[in-house]
Amino acid sequence: MFMFLVILLRYAVKLAYLGTNYFGFQRQPSKVTVESVLLEGLRRAGMIGSVREAKYASAGRTDRGVHAVSQVIAFNTDKEPCLPVLNAFLPRDVCCWAYAEVPEEFNPRRDALVKTYRYYAVWRGENLKSMRKAASFLIGTHDFKNLCKPRGGESTVRTLKEVKVEKVGIFLCFTLSARSFLWKMARKIVSALLMVGRGSKPPEFITRLLDPNFKVQEGVEPAKPEGLILYDIMYPFEFKVCEKSKRTFLKYLNEMLYSTLTLSAVYDTLREKLCGSPLILP
Numbered sequence: 001m002f003m004f005l006v007i008l009l010r011y012a013v014k015l016a017y018l019g020t021n022y023f024g025f026q027r028q029p030s031k032v033t034v035e036s037v038l039l040e041g042l043r044r045a046g047m048i049g050s051v052r053e054a055k056y057a058s059a060g061r062t063d064r065g066v067h068a069v070s071q072v073i074a075f076n077t078d079k080e081p082c083l084p085v086l087n088a089f090l091p092r093d094v095c096c097w098a099y100a101e102v103p104e105e106f107n108p109r110r111d112a113l114v115k116t117y118r119y120y121a122v123w124r125g126e127n128l129k130s131m132r133k134a135a136s137f138l139i140g141t142h143d144f145k146n147l148c149k150p151r152g153g154e155s156t157v158r159t160l161k162e163v164k165v166e167k168v169g170i171f172l173c174f175t176l177s178a179r180s181f182l183w184k185m186a187r188k189i190v191s192a193l194l195m196v197g198r199g200s201k202p203p204e205f206i207t208r209l210l211d212p213n214f215k216v217q218e219g220v221e222p223a224k225p226e227g228l229i230l231y232d233i234m235y236p237f238e239f240k241v242c243e244k245s246k247r248t249f250l251k252y253l254n255e256m257l258y259s260t261l262t263l264s265a266v267y268d269t270l271r272e273k274l275c276g277s278p279l280i281l282p
Contacts, residue, residue, distance in 0.1 A: 065225035126197030
């Protein structure tokens with residue numbers, strides 16, 4: 001009798017997705033999520049059997065409507081991942097585009113060095129100087145209890161390495177970097193900075209929010225999810241980019257971009273007809 005030894009290797013895979021059509025990243029009963037279609041694609045591509053046997057793990061969750069260009073998952077498999085084959089079993093708005101062989105004990109959440117989020121909002125005259133001053137108070141180690149939605153028993157202390165506010169064309173771009181983030185932390189920070197930029201709060205309001213004993217009467221609502229992107233996650237190794245998969249997803253993104261630009265012209269035409277003037281952005 002011959003005995004065949006199957007050697008399993010562990011791989012990290014980087015993926016991008018538009019979160020518009022999904023109930024967030026993480027699996028949920030009876031809900032279509034990015035993770036649910038991804039796991040189905042991995043099974044159909046023959047890369048994993050059960051989630052448990054593959055020791056599948058992800059770098060983190062994103063909420064409903066949030067997008068990503070560098071989400072990371074990891075799993076054990078007996079073959080080197082062929083990303084074009086995997087992508088053939090995924091919807092067009094989800095794309096695996098890079099991978100790396102990693103140690104058996106690798107965990108994409110625990111082993112992340114830095115996570116970076118970007119948030120985009122249309123600039124409506126907000127004061128950049130005030131927002132940048134407020135953003136400077138956020139850098140470093142603080143208790144973000146008032147700027148997140150705490151989960152039971154979890155520490156709300158985090159260290160922000162970077163908080164940047166830029167004006168890019170007609171948009172504001174907020175960049176936030178830390179080793180890890182709390183639930184809704186990035187979007188609540190953006191909301192607080194916009195409150196400062198619009199003059200409803202002074203920059204020093206941020207320092208009060210960083211006091212865990214400060215009670216926020218009106219609360220800080222998270223900014224809308226559609227402007228948020230999980231932009232990057234750094235690890236102490238490099239990923240191998242699949243150029244074919246990247247080109248395919250870029251083609252899809254270009255199609256979506258042209259469609260959105262066309263639709264924006266339709267919105268503006270309807271608005272102009274009804275109010276008598278086109279929309280003039282600041």
